[in-house]
Amino acid sequence: MNARQIRERVQWLGVIDWNRRMFDALIPIPDGTSYNAYLVQGSEKTALLDTVDTADVATLMAQLAHVPTIHYVVAHHAEQDHSGAIPAVLQKYPEAQVLCTPKAKELLIDHLPIAAERIQTVADGATVSLGDKTLQFIQAPWVHWPETMLTYLREDKILFTCDLFGAHFATSALYAGDEPAIYEAAKRYYAGIMMIYRKQIQNHLKKIQPLELDLIAPSHGPIYNNPAHILDAYRDWTADGVANHVVIPCVSMHGSTNLMVEHLIGALADRGVTADKFDLTVSDPGKLAMALIDAATIVFGTPTLNMGPHPLVLAATHLADALRPKLRYAAIIGSFGWGSKAPDTIAALIPNLKVETLGTVMCKGVPKADTFAALDALADSIAAKHAALLAPPPAAPVVV
């Protein structure tokens, strides 16, 4: 892919990675991804904003073949999918300085062969003039490491956000428009990468609120030419409220746990509560992560294997705990042949979920009437808790 013009003397550079299917060896990315860099050429100086993955250095260097000078390399984030080509760029342009946060300087030196004297740190709100274009730096830690920042190109009203607002989505289209598939990819990306930093992102959204924005240009996926679309989505996903919804990651070995899960889903539906069942032998962890964005309750469903939870449930439990969704309640259901410590093991694996536990329903062998009655009681409890959570606040007294 050749360099592409976004605005006058502002270009997209980078790599479209059509074939990548996993990120961080954790969440599937069915639509591939891209590593976007941006070249901003002012009347006096030129800046390169981010680079590309270490594996794709040659592609970026070919795109820079006809760029005579780069004065600044802005490193929003030290992770190698964006910083991987910085050493090659610094070698080609001996006058170039890296601009980044103080924390990013430390991390860049840790991760890449970059000499400290080639790196200049910038403060929150600092500006650098390129002549007729101005870069304004906005510190925005934890999207998705502690060193991250954004850059606002004032004259063109473009906010460069690196990982923040990204989408793992390979396309030759430069702009996202209101394409539903890109919204879905951005939601999957938020769930898997950004959700843990929900509170920090709430602050970042407030911080960028005053900026006039024509474009939001992330370093994964297409550019948002309707910035309100992705900003509204992020406000929705990061909001403190939860939905009247239950997520049930589960496995069944001989069918007992599955009977219990199906009964619970029906009982919840009878009480006006929706549920998503994720059979972990076939489910996509990305879909599970997306369902956790606003669910109020998680119910783990597990058979017992060697006294503990099934290993796939263990993995899903750890994933849910690591992503730190805004869940309020949890419960554990399942089955065993002669004995089980599965509920204790699962309960000990979710220290980051600030949830109230609504109980455990475990059955020996196949579920019988008492098991189904206990599941009905659990559904009652979930429905009552959700109703209390979602009830509108009492109206203020009318003063006459």
Ligand code: FEO
């Ligand atoms: Fe796209 Fe955190 O790197």
